[in-house]
Amino acid sequence: MRIDSFKYFYPERPRLLHIEQPLFEQLSRDPNWVAEPKYNGSRLQLHYVNGAWQFWNRHEQPMVYTPSREVLEALAGLNLEGYWLFDGELRHKKTRGISHKIVLYDVFISEGELLLGQPFGDRRGVLETLLHYRGDYHVLSLAPQYEENFRQVFGLLTQDEEIEGLVIKNLQGQLQLGRSQAVESRWMWKVREPSGRYQF
Secondary structure, three states, X not given: OEOOOOOOOEOOEEEEEOOOOHHXXXXXXXXXXXXXXXXXXXXXXXXXXXXXXXXXXXXXXXXXXXXXXXXXXXHHOOOOOOOXXXXXXXXXXXXXXXXXXXXXXXXXXXXXXXXXXXXHHHHHHHHHXXXXXXXXXXXXXXXXXXXXXXXHHHHHHOOXXXXXXXXXXXXXXXXOOEOOOOOEEEEEEEEEOOOOOOOO
């Protein structure tokens, strides 16, 4: 599906999963699933349209955010053409010492093409190609992925106060974007800390 002008799509809501549920261990052993850290930030729908960047949240509202020079330079380094829509996290002043950083989770629109029907593994490949040639990952980064031992990964990553938990994703997962509201995902699970330290 071709899209050449601004469109807002609500990102999917991952289902919640407790670390002690049997499904958590099942997914950890399944090669079709990967885990990514969930950062303590603001969910970001990052549009590149008509040669300019627009920062939107997950509630169809423009963000009150002024990107730093470093952020704008990092984004310019992607050398994009056409209309792009990225799903990510704005890491800005929610954790002490962390500001003006973006981590990307997914891409919904690539050069004007809405990526419905494309598995998550392929969409991830688009992001990896874009960032591979850019070099500096300090300001703009791609969420790291872990293929196994999710319990160990969870324990290690959540020692960092910026990491809220994990999002476990199926590499074959296809987009279910909403036009009027977010829909519950069929291919993403969010694993929270048992202490309830964060609200998901």
